[in-house]
Amino acid sequence: AQSVTQPDIHITVSEGASLELRCNYSYGATPYLFWYVQSPGQGLQLLLKYFSGDTLVQGIKGFEAEFKRSQSSFNLRKPSVHWSDAAEYFCAVGGGSYIPTFGRGTSLIVHP
Amino acid sequence: EAGVTQFPSHSVIEKGQTVTLRCDPISGHDNLYWYRRVMGKEIKFLLHFVKESKQDESGMPNNRFLAERTGGTYSTLKVQPAELEDSGVYFCASSQVSTSLGQDTQYFGPGTRLTVL
Numbered sequence: 420a421q422s423v424t425q426p427d428i429h430i431t432v433s434e435g436a437s438l439e440l441r442c443n444y445s446y447g448a449t450p451y452l453f454w455y456v457q458s459p460g461q462g463l464q465l466l467l468k469y470f471s472g473d474t475l476v477q478g479i480k481g482f483e484a485e486f487k488r489s490q491s492s493f494n495l496r497k498p499s500v501h502w503s504d505a506a507e508y509f510c511a512v513g514g515g516s517y518i519p520t521f522g523r524g525t526s527l528i529v530h531p
Numbered sequence: 532e533a534g535v536t537q538f539p540s541h542s543v544i545e546k547g548q549t550v551t552l553r554c555d556p557i558s559g560h561d562n563l564y565w566y567r568r569v570m571g572k573e574i575k576f577l578l579h580f581v582k583e584s585k586q587d588e589s590g591m592p593n594n595r596f597l598a599e600r601t602g603g604t605y606s607t608l609k610v611q612p613a614e615l616e617d618s619g620v621y622f623c624a625s626s627q628v629s630t631s632l633g634q635d636t637q638y639f640g641p642g643t644r645l646t647v648l
Contacts, residue, residue, distance in 0.1 A: 423573070455639070462535060463574075463622065463639035509574065517562075517626075517635070518587075521574040 421446045423512050423522035431528040432500050440495040440525050442484075442510035452493040453511040453519060454484055463509065469493065480504070505529040533557065535640035537623050543646045549611040552643045556605070556625030562586075563606050564626075564637060565598060569619040577621075580606060613647045620644050 422445045432438055444450055454466040467478025474486040484495045493510060507526050511519035536555045544550050556563045565577040577596070578588040582603035591598070595614070600606040610617050624637040 428571075457642075460540075460641060462641040463624075465636060465638075468636075517579070517637075518564075518576045519637075523571065523573050 421512050421520045423510050425510055425522035425525050427525045429526045433530045434502050435499050438497045438500045440508050442493045443491050444512040446512050451513045454495050455509045456506045458506040502529050535625050535638050537640040537643050541644045545648050547612045552608045552621050554606045554623030560625035562626045564624040566622040567619050615647050618647045
C-alpha cells in the first residue's frame with residue numbers, strides 16, 4: 420500500500436531564511452508526487468507535481484522539490500521564505516488511479 | 532473562474548444531530564470528490580462522483596454518511612446521526628477528467644470544519 424510520511428508536524432523559520440520540508444513516500448512503482456499548500460481560509464492549492472523526467476521540479480510561489488528515488492523522498496524547498504508562506508503543507512503520492520494518498524501535513528510558522 | 536466552494540465553512544453540532552455539507556465544483560467539472568481530514572491525521576478519500584453517479588465510495592466510513600449529487604452539479608454530504616469521531620475537516624475537489632492523477636488536476640475547496648460535541 421502506498422503511504423506518505425511528513426516527519427515534521429511544525430516548522431518555524433525566520434522570514435528570509437531558507438526552507439526545506441521533508442516528505443518520504445512508499446509506493447511500488449514510479450510515483451506521481453505532489454505538494455499542496457493550504458493557507459488559512461483557502462482551499463488546498465497545488466504547488467508542484469512530479470510525474471517523470473527532470474527530478475528537480477519548479478512550482479509556483481518560488482517553491483521547488485527534488486525527487487530522489489534512492490531515498491524515496493520528495494522534499495520541498497524555498498531559498499527565502501516570506502511571511503505569506505505561513506500555511507500548512509501537504510505532500511501526496513499517487514499512481515495509476517486518481518486518488519492521491521496524503522501525508523499528515525507540516526505547519527509552517529514564519530517569524531518576522 | 533470561480534473555484535470550488537464549500538458551505539458552511541464551520542459547523543458545530545451535538546452528537547446525534549444531522550449535518551449537511553455542500554460543495555459546488557468548478558463549472559464544467561464532471562468529477563467531484565469528497566475527502567476528510569481528522570485532526571492531526573492524513574487527508575483521506577471518501578468518494579468520487581462522475582456527474583450524478585457514484586463512481587467510487589470505498590472511503591465512506593459507514594452508512595451514517597450519505598452523499599448525493601443531483602443533476603450532476605453541486606453535491607451534498609449528510610451525516611446522520613453525527614458521532615464524536617466524525618469531527619474533522621471535509622474537503623471537496625473537482626476535476627475535468629478522472630483517468631489518473633497524471634492526466635488531470637484536482638482542485639480543492641477550502642473545506643468545512645465539522646465539530647461534533
